[in-house]
Amino acid sequence: xxxxxxxxxxxxxxxxxxxxxxxNNNSRMIIAVILTLIAFVQQVYNGKYTTSQQxxxxxxxxxxxxxxxxxxxxxxxIVITILIIITLLSILSLYIHNxxxxxxHSSIPGLPHNPxxxxxxxxxxxxxxxxxxxxxxxxHATPSGISALxxxxxxxxxxxxxxxxxxxxxxxTSSRDFSxxxxxxxxxxxxxxxxxxIEGGVQWKRVRTVVSKAFTIGAIQSGRGAVGECAVAMVRxxxxxxxxxxxxxEGGGGGRSYCHGHKCVQDAQxxxxxxxxCLDVEDFFKIxxxxxxxxxxxxxxxxxxxxxxxxxSAVVDDNNTDSSSSSTNSNSSTNSQTCTCITSPPEAAAxxxxxRDIGIRAHPKHLINPFTQxxxxxxxxxxxxxxxxxxxxxxxxxxxxxxxDEFLSSGHTSSSDNSLNRMNDDDNDDGGEDxxxxxxxxxxxxxxxxxxxxxxxxxxxxxxxxxxMNGCPFTSSSSRTFSxxxxxxxxxxxxxxxxxxxxxxxxxxxxxxxxxxxHTLLVAGYETTAISLSYTMYCLSKNPRCQDRAxxxxxxVLSTLDDHTKFDEDALPYCKAIIMESVRLHVPVxxxxxxxxxxxxLDTDDEGGVVTIPKGTRFLINPTMIHRYEKNFDxxxxxxxxxxxxxxxxxxVERDYEEEKLGSKNSSSSSSSxxxxxxxKYAAENAHADTISAANPLNFFAFSDGARNCIGRRLAIMEMxxxxxxxxRDMCVDLxxxxxxxxxxxxxxxxxxxxLPIAFWKRDD
Numbered sequence: 001x002x003x004x005x006x007x008x009x010x011x012x013x014x015x016x017x018x019x020x021x022x023x024n025n026n027s028r029m030i031i032a033v034i035l036t037l038i039a040f041v042q043q044v045y046n047g048k049y050t051t052s053q054q055x056x057x058x059x060x061x062x063x064x065x066x067x068x069x070x071x072x073x074x075x076x077x078i079v080i081t082i083l084i085i086i087t088l089l090s091i092l093s094l095y096i097h098n099x100x101x102x103x104x105h106s107s108i109p110g111l112p113h114n115p116x117x118x119x120x121x122x123x124x125x126x127x128x129x130x131x132x133x134x135x136x137x138x139x140h141a142t143p144s145g146i147s148a149l150x151x152x153x154x155x156x157x158x159x160x161x162x163x164x165x166x167x168x169x170x171x172x173t174s175s176r177d178f179s180x181x182x183x184x185x186x187x188x189x190x191x192x193x194x195x196x197x198i199e200g201g202v203q204w205k206r207v208r209t210v211v212s213k214a215f216t217i218g219a220i221q222s223g224r225g226a227v228g229e230c231a232v233a234m235v236r237x238x239x240x241x242x243x244x245x246x247x248x249x250e251g252g253g254g255g256r257s258y259c260h261g262h263k264c265v266q267d268a269q270x271x272x273x274x275x276x277x278c279l280d281v282e283d284f285f286k287i288x289x290x291x292x293x294x295x296x297x298x299x300x301x302x303x304x305x306x307x308x309x310x311x312x313s314a315v316v317d318d319n320n321t322d323s324s325s326s327s328t329n330s331n332s333s334t335n336s337q338t339c340t341c342i343t344s345p346p347e348a349a350a351x352x353x354x355x356r357d358i359g360i361r362a363h364p365k366h367l368i369n370p371f372t373q374x375x376x377x378x379x380x381x382x383x384x385x386x387x388x389x390x391x392x393x394x395x396x397x398x399x400x401x402x403x404x405d406e407f408l409s410s411g412h413t414s415s416s417d418n419s420l421n422r423m424n425d426d427d428n429d430d431g432g433e434d435x436x437x438x439x440x441x442x443x444x445x446x447x448x449x450x451x452x453x454x455x456x457x458x459x460x461x462x463x464x465x466x467x468x469m470n471g472c473p474f475t476s477s478s479s480r481t482f483s484x485x486x487x488x489x490x491x492x493x494x495x496x497x498x499x500x501x502x503x504x505x506x507x508x509x510x511x512x513x514x515x516x517x518x519h520t521l522l523v524a525g526y527e528t529t530a531i532s533l534s535y536t537m538y539c540l541s542k543n544p545r546c547q548d549r550a551x552x553x554x555x556x557v558l559s560t561l562d563d564h565t566k567f568d569e570d571a572l573p574y575c576k577a578i579i580m581e582s583v584r585l586h587v588p589v590x591x592x593x594x595x596x597x598x599x600x601x602l603d604t605d606d607e608g609g610v611v612t613i614p615k616g617t618r619f620l621i622n623p624t625m626i627h628r629y630e631k632n633f634d635x636x637x638x639x640x641x642x643x644x645x646x647x648x649x650x651x652x653v654e655r656d657y658e659e660e661k662l663g664s665k666n667s668s669s670s671s672s673s674x675x676x677x678x679x680x681k682y683a684a685e686n687a688h689a690d691t692i693s694a695a696n697p698l699n700f701f702a703f704s705d706g707a708r709n710c711i712g713r714r715l716a717i718m719e720m721x722x723x724x725x726x727x728x729r730d731m732c733v734d735l736x737x738x739x740x741x742x743x744x745x746x747x748x749x750x751x752x753x754x755x756l757p758i759a760f761w762k763r764d765d
Contacts, residue, residue, distance in 0.1 A: 130744045137161060138629075145165070152181065163696070166705070193517060195520050230292050234727075278758065278760070283341065287344060293525060304344065400438070404511065532720060536720065561726065595618055
């Protein structure tokens with residue numbers, strides 16, 4: 001009886017869907033679903049509830065072509081359904097209207113803001129787009145550089161440009177809040193113990209302690225030899241590639257010909273032909289950076305340079321109108337050129353893929369795409385992602401497992417007192433076997449795994465330890481503070497020895513934790529160093545005078561390059577200043593965040609205006625915009641290493657900002673005698689550069705500041721300085737395209753050049 005009533009009822013409703021000559025199945029499907037909803041409302045209205053089988057009958061019968069007329073008794077459920085839909089749409093429309101009204105106003109009363117915010121993600125889309133940063137951070141800001149922003153989920157955010165404000169905020173709190181999109185995908189790849197993604201608290205302190213124990217001054221200084229060997233190997237490879245190129249009569253008549261690939265270049269002044277090689281330098285420097293990271297941090301040689309392969313790729317330079325370059329290739333009617341591309345080994349390619357994958361999945365245009373948001377879906381991207389992640393974790397797990405076995409069998413567990421004391425010795429210049437970073441990292445993780453109560457004992461000792469140091473390598477006082485901070489974090493506690501054997505489950509947990517830490521360090525140090533070196537080549541290509549000064553210093557300090565050469569970045573202040581200046585103008589990290597733990601009062605102008613930033617506000621700190629702010633650096637947009645160093649007593653020395661600020665006798669000039677130069681070609685430019693005001697190291701935030709400053713900044717500065725000295729001792733660089741324009745792209749939290757072709761050739765003796 002009930003089924004017959006169901007059929008009659010469905011037959012009447014299906015008459016609404018029966019239209020002659022209508023074969024649109026999609027329309028009928030939609031109508032069927034709507035009528036099913038109406039039937040449900042009718043059942044609820046009549047006090048009845050349908051079973052799953054009845055729902056199937058409804059859905060099936062609604063597709064039948066019955067001509068029965070609808071009854072007026074079913075009119076009321078239809079009206080109720082329509083009213084429910086209209087009500088829901090009205091509520092949604094009202095909610096969207098309120099959001100639009102909300103984002104029209106500033107997130108912080110009294111501060112200007114950019115009105116172009118999205119109702120769901122706020123200014124997130126502009127924040128991850130480098131081209132929009134000047135408008136976001138500078139155009140809509142107070143005279144002191146403060147602006148209000150809306151974050152994802154319409155969180156209250158603020159940005160700052162004044163160095164004093166940035167210093168205050170970075171030292172005020174170590175808590176930060178990543179976008180939920182970045183944090184979700186970052187933790188999926190890097191793990192829950194990723195140091196850069198942990199917002200703060202006990203977990204961050206535990207992981208930070210592990211890394212601090214590894215990155216001691218002695219351990220970093222003991223890696224100088226490995227860095228020097230890698231740099232020499234890379235430069236010798238470049239020289240060999242230049243000398244092995246086939247000589248061809250190219251470049252005559254029009255001065256230097258800008259092109260890609262192996263070729264000869266004729267200098268317009270000397271009329272000498274020079275063989276050169278042109279590379280997309282980021283891939284080249286990634287090989288160097290990975291080899292250094294492996295040898296210094298993991299005590300493992302990736303042999304990336306030996307495994308790398310070269311290939312030629314065509315690049316069209318539409319802007320190149322040089323007549324000499326177009327006349328050199330008679331077989332081509334366009335300015336098509338070839339670039340020597342270096343293919344990284346599989347492990348390096350996997351590291352890069354995983355980092356880029358995080359940025360792609362967290363991009364605003366992919367937030368509602370289920371194929372990029374869900375890793376379990378059988379898509380080509382997800383399959384490749386899992387293959388790369390398995391390769392990286394497997395390789396790191398294998399290396400860490402091998403080092404763990406060596407650590408347990410070498411007797412380090414019984415002599416942890418002496419090794420930890422040596423680890424805290426800042427005067428240990430030579431390093432040693434116990435200064436191996438991976439060994440100290442394993443020891444620290446094992447201690448935390450078996451004796452977690454030791455962390456609680458150290459908290460009281462660390463409470464009064466100064467840790468708010470600046471990230472500038474030129475600040476001697478900050479270096480001492482950094483050292484004391486490391487000592488506080490790394491102070492040994494010999495009351496609980498490390499076991500000589502561990503179970504398989506403990507072994508797996510230890511290897512997993514160290515793998516996550518190393519993967520994070522790889523992301524934070526490997527690609528950022530390669531990108532920073534790429535930006536350095538770009539800056540020096542546009543400032544050849546600095547190449548000459550770097551060459552003069554390198555040849556004076558590194559007279560020979562052999563097994564007995566001692567590499568010391570402190571003996572190369574001008575090369576270090578080049579790194580400082582290029583990183584100042586092109587910070588590889590897009591921005592960092594902090595969360596205010598209390599209300600902060602900041603000045604908005606020079607006339608006494610102030611604004612109160614409420615507790616819980618997310619601060620977005622963009623180091624590049626801060627460094628290019630004229631109130632923080634003299635001639636902020638200019639590339640001028642002389643702001644960091646000056647010529648004095650026959651050598652380059654670091655400038656003392658405080659001394660020159662007080663008006664010392666020689667504050668405005670480098671020296672009574674000008675620095676030596678390889679030629680007088682850049683005399684006027686050098687003289688202008690020597691008059692620049694000294695930079696304030698406290699205004700330098702490329703390595704952040706406060707408790708969460710970059711823990712590997714010493715290693716990064718060391719390897720980049722040594723490489724620049726070794727390279728420019730014997731070689732020169734230039735842009736490989738005459739009208740090249742630098743374009744940056746975001747990868748996860750990194751800002752990298754989209755493409756950067758650089759030409760290398762041997763310098764005249």
